[in-house]
Amino acid sequence: GAVVSQHPSRVICKSGTSVKIECRSLDFQATTMFWYRQFPKKSLMLMATSNEGSKATYEQGVEKDKFLINHASLTLSTLTVTSAHPEDSSFYICSARDLEQVFGNQPQHFGDGTRLSIL
Amino acid sequence: QKEVEQNSGPLSVPEGAIASLNCTYSDRGSQSFFWYRQYSGKSPELIMSIYSNGDKEDGRFTAQLNKASQYVSLLIRDSQPSDSATYLCAVNSNYQLIWGAGTKLIIKP
Numbered sequence: 001g002a003v004v005s006q007h008p009s010r011v012i013c014k015s016g017t018s019v020k021i022e023c024r025s026l027d028f029q030a031t032t033m034f035w036y037r038q039f040p041k042k043s044l045m046l047m048a049t050s051n052e053g054s055k056a057t058y059e060q061g062v063e064k065d066k067f068l069i070n071h072a073s074l075t076l077s078t079l080t081v082t083s084a085h086p087e088d089s090s091f092y093i094c095s096a097r098d099l100e101q102v103f104g105n106q107p108q109h110f111g112d113g114t115r116l117s118i119l
Numbered sequence: 120q121k122e123v124e125q126n127s128g129p130l131s132v133p134e135g136a137i138a139s140l141n142c143t144y145s146d147r148g149s150q151s152f153f154w155y156r157q158y159s160g161k162s163p164e165l166i167m168s169i170y171s172n173g174d175k176e177d178g179r180f181t182a183q184l185n186k187a188s189q190y191v192s193l194l195i196r197d198s199q200p201s202d203s204a205t206y207l208c209a210v211n212s213n214y215q216l217i218w219g220a221g222t223k224l225i226i227k228p
Contacts (some may be wrong), residue, residue, distance in 0.1 A: 044163070
Protein backbone atom coordinates (compact mmCIF):
# COMPACT_ATOMS: atom_id res chain seq x y z
CA GLY A 1 0.00 0.00 0.00
CA ALA A 2 0.81 3.74 0.04
CA VAL A 3 2.12 3.97 -3.50
CA VAL A 4 2.95 7.37 -4.96
CA SER A 5 3.47 7.67 -8.70
CA GLN A 6 5.47 10.55 -10.14
CA HIS A 7 5.83 11.39 -13.83
CA PRO A 8 7.86 11.99 -15.82
CA SER A 9 10.96 10.37 -14.34
CA ARG A 10 13.31 12.40 -16.47
CA VAL A 11 13.00 15.57 -18.51
CA ILE A 12 15.56 17.23 -20.73
CA CYS A 13 14.47 20.46 -22.36
CA LYS A 14 15.62 23.81 -23.59
CA SER A 15 15.88 26.94 -21.50
CA GLY A 16 12.61 28.87 -21.40
CA THR A 17 10.40 25.80 -21.53
CA SER A 18 7.77 25.16 -18.88
CA VAL A 19 7.74 21.67 -17.41
CA LYS A 20 4.88 19.98 -15.59
CA ILE A 21 5.46 17.16 -13.10
CA GLU A 22 2.60 15.02 -11.84
CA CYS A 23 2.33 13.31 -8.48
CA ARG A 24 -0.43 10.79 -7.84
CA SER A 25 -1.35 8.75 -4.81
CA LEU A 26 -2.48 5.44 -6.28
CA ASP A 27 -4.06 3.55 -3.40
CA PHE A 28 -4.85 6.21 -0.85
CA GLN A 29 -6.22 9.71 -0.63
CA ALA A 30 -3.91 12.55 0.28
CA THR A 31 -5.11 15.94 1.43
CA THR A 32 -1.50 17.00 1.68
CA MET A 33 1.33 16.49 -0.75
CA PHE A 34 4.84 17.85 -0.51
CA TRP A 35 7.31 18.96 -3.15
CA TYR A 36 11.05 18.71 -2.58
CA ARG A 37 14.13 19.38 -4.60
CA GLN A 38 17.51 17.86 -4.09
CA PHE A 39 20.85 18.84 -5.56
CA PRO A 40 23.56 16.18 -5.96
CA LYS A 41 24.93 14.98 -2.63
CA LYS A 42 22.79 17.49 -0.76
CA SER A 43 19.88 16.97 1.60
CA LEU A 44 16.21 17.23 0.73
CA MET A 45 14.85 20.73 0.58
CA LEU A 46 11.13 21.23 1.07
CA MET A 47 9.81 23.63 -1.55
CA ALA A 48 6.12 23.72 -0.78
CA THR A 49 3.23 21.96 0.87
CA SER A 50 0.32 21.31 -1.42
CA ASN A 51 -3.16 21.21 0.07
CA GLU A 52 -6.14 19.85 -1.83
CA GLY A 53 -8.54 22.58 -2.81
CA SER A 54 -6.47 25.47 -1.50
CA LYS A 55 -3.32 27.40 -2.26
CA ALA A 56 0.02 25.81 -1.66
CA THR A 57 2.25 26.97 1.15
CA TYR A 58 5.71 27.83 -0.10
CA GLU A 59 8.90 27.73 1.91
CA GLN A 60 10.94 30.86 2.33
CA GLY A 61 12.98 31.66 -0.74
CA VAL A 62 10.88 29.59 -3.14
CA GLU A 63 9.26 31.67 -5.88
CA LYS A 64 5.59 30.78 -6.12
CA ASP A 65 5.31 32.30 -9.60
CA LYS A 66 8.20 30.18 -10.76
CA PHE A 67 7.00 26.93 -9.24
CA LEU A 68 3.25 26.63 -9.77
CA ILE A 69 1.51 24.01 -7.70
CA ASN A 70 -2.00 22.71 -8.26
CA HIS A 71 -3.68 20.14 -6.03
CA ALA A 72 -7.06 19.72 -7.64
CA SER A 73 -8.02 16.36 -6.22
CA LEU A 74 -7.24 14.05 -3.32
CA THR A 75 -4.98 11.96 -5.51
CA LEU A 76 -3.20 14.42 -7.79
CA SER A 77 -0.83 17.33 -7.35
CA THR A 78 1.18 18.98 -10.11
CA LEU A 79 4.28 21.13 -10.06
CA THR A 80 4.96 23.34 -13.06
CA VAL A 81 8.41 24.85 -13.41
CA THR A 82 7.73 27.91 -15.53
CA SER A 83 10.27 29.29 -17.99
CA ALA A 84 12.89 26.89 -16.72
CA HIS A 85 16.57 27.84 -16.78
CA PRO A 86 19.71 25.77 -16.25
CA GLU A 87 19.82 26.69 -12.55
CA ASP A 88 16.44 24.94 -12.15
CA SER A 89 18.07 21.65 -13.10
CA SER A 90 17.63 19.37 -10.10
CA PHE A 91 15.96 16.25 -8.75
CA TYR A 92 12.35 17.03 -7.86
CA ILE A 93 10.53 14.64 -5.55
CA CYS A 94 6.94 14.61 -4.37
CA SER A 95 5.52 12.89 -1.33
CA ALA A 96 2.05 12.35 0.03
CA ARG A 97 0.50 11.64 3.39
CA ASP A 98 -2.51 9.40 3.84
CA LEU A 99 -5.81 11.11 4.60
CA GLU A 100 -6.38 8.51 7.30
CA GLN A 101 -4.01 10.05 9.78
CA VAL A 102 -4.10 10.45 13.51
CA PHE A 103 -2.88 13.85 14.65
CA GLY A 104 -0.68 14.10 11.59
CA ASN A 105 1.47 11.21 12.70
CA GLN A 106 1.54 9.30 9.45
CA PRO A 107 4.74 9.16 7.42
CA GLN A 108 5.19 10.63 3.99
CA HIS A 109 5.42 8.30 1.05
CA PHE A 110 7.60 9.35 -1.83
CA GLY A 111 7.33 9.20 -5.58
CA ASP A 112 10.35 8.06 -7.60
CA GLY A 113 11.37 11.63 -8.40
CA THR A 114 11.87 13.60 -11.60
CA ARG A 115 15.31 14.47 -12.82
CA LEU A 116 15.06 17.78 -14.65
CA SER A 117 17.86 18.94 -16.91
CA ILE A 118 17.59 22.33 -18.59
CA LEU A 119 19.98 22.91 -21.46
CA GLN B 120 14.13 26.83 14.90
CA LYS B 121 13.20 23.16 15.15
CA GLU B 122 16.09 20.94 14.18
CA VAL B 123 17.01 17.37 13.53
CA GLU B 124 20.69 16.54 13.74
CA GLN B 125 22.53 13.62 12.21
CA ASN B 126 26.20 12.89 11.73
CA SER B 127 26.80 13.17 7.98
CA GLY B 128 29.35 10.36 7.97
CA PRO B 129 30.37 8.46 6.03
CA LEU B 130 29.97 5.65 8.52
CA SER B 131 31.90 2.61 7.41
CA VAL B 132 30.85 -0.78 8.79
CA PRO B 133 32.14 -4.27 7.89
CA GLU B 134 29.70 -6.64 6.28
CA GLY B 135 27.89 -8.71 8.88
CA ALA B 136 28.40 -6.18 11.69
CA ILE B 137 25.81 -3.95 13.35
CA ALA B 138 25.42 -0.45 11.92
CA SER B 139 24.23 2.15 14.40
CA LEU B 140 22.77 5.42 13.18
CA ASN B 141 21.82 8.25 15.52
CA CYS B 142 19.60 11.29 15.37
CA THR B 143 18.74 14.03 17.86
CA TYR B 144 15.86 16.47 17.67
CA SER B 145 14.99 19.73 19.34
CA ASP B 146 11.16 19.74 19.57
CA ARG B 147 10.13 18.02 22.80
CA GLY B 148 6.55 17.88 21.58
CA SER B 149 7.33 15.59 18.64
CA GLN B 150 5.25 12.44 18.60
CA SER B 151 6.34 10.50 15.54
CA PHE B 152 9.71 9.59 14.14
CA PHE B 153 10.78 8.01 10.88
CA TRP B 154 13.81 6.53 9.24
CA TYR B 155 14.12 6.69 5.48
CA ARG B 156 16.75 5.11 3.25
CA GLN B 157 17.88 6.88 0.10
CA TYR B 158 20.06 5.27 -2.52
CA SER B 159 22.10 7.55 -4.74
CA GLY B 160 19.93 9.07 -7.45
CA LYS B 161 16.73 7.64 -5.98
CA SER B 162 13.96 9.02 -3.80
CA PRO B 163 13.69 8.25 -0.06
CA GLU B 164 12.05 5.01 1.04
CA LEU B 165 10.40 4.61 4.43
CA ILE B 166 11.96 1.79 6.44
CA MET B 167 10.86 2.39 10.04
CA SER B 168 8.32 4.41 12.00
CA ILE B 169 8.36 4.71 15.78
CA TYR B 170 5.93 6.54 18.04
CA SER B 171 6.66 5.45 21.62
CA ASN B 172 9.70 5.08 23.82
CA GLY B 173 11.66 1.88 23.55
CA ASP B 174 12.63 -0.44 20.73
CA LYS B 175 10.76 -1.45 17.61
CA GLU B 176 12.09 -4.31 15.55
CA ASP B 177 11.38 -5.15 11.92
CA GLY B 178 13.58 -7.83 10.43
CA ARG B 179 17.19 -6.70 10.59
CA PHE B 180 16.18 -3.17 11.56
CA THR B 181 15.57 -1.89 15.08
CA ALA B 182 14.49 1.66 15.82
CA GLN B 183 15.06 3.02 19.30
CA LEU B 184 13.37 6.08 20.75
CA ASN B 185 14.18 7.99 23.92
CA LYS B 186 11.95 11.04 24.22
CA ALA B 187 13.50 12.18 27.49
CA SER B 188 16.90 12.45 25.83
CA GLN B 189 15.41 13.48 22.49
CA TYR B 190 17.19 10.95 20.38
CA VAL B 191 16.17 8.25 18.00
CA SER B 192 18.46 5.63 16.55
CA LEU B 193 18.43 2.92 13.92
CA LEU B 194 20.32 -0.35 14.25
CA ILE B 195 20.93 -2.56 11.24
CA ARG B 196 21.99 -6.08 12.14
CA ASP B 197 23.97 -8.36 9.84
CA SER B 198 24.79 -5.42 7.57
CA GLN B 199 24.86 -6.15 3.86
CA PRO B 200 26.52 -4.23 1.03
CA SER B 201 22.99 -3.48 -0.23
CA ASP B 202 22.42 -1.47 2.97
CA SER B 203 24.93 1.09 1.74
CA ALA B 204 22.87 4.27 1.33
CA THR B 205 22.09 7.55 3.01
CA TYR B 206 19.76 7.22 5.97
CA LEU B 207 17.48 10.14 6.72
CA CYS B 208 15.90 10.78 10.09
CA ALA B 209 12.59 12.67 10.03
CA VAL B 210 10.65 14.00 13.00
CA ASN B 211 7.04 15.12 12.96
CA SER B 212 6.67 18.59 14.46
CA ASN B 213 3.34 20.42 14.23
CA TYR B 214 2.23 18.19 11.33
CA GLN B 215 5.39 18.96 9.37
CA LEU B 216 8.30 16.63 8.88
CA ILE B 217 11.62 18.08 9.94
CA TRP B 218 14.44 16.31 8.13
CA GLY B 219 17.96 15.56 9.18
CA ALA B 220 20.67 15.97 6.56
CA GLY B 221 21.26 12.22 6.48
CA THR B 222 24.06 9.83 7.37
CA LYS B 223 25.91 8.10 4.58
CA LEU B 224 26.45 4.44 5.44
CA ILE B 225 29.01 2.30 3.66
CA ILE B 226 29.04 -1.45 4.22
CA LYS B 227 32.42 -2.91 3.30
CA PRO B 228 32.47 -6.50 2.00
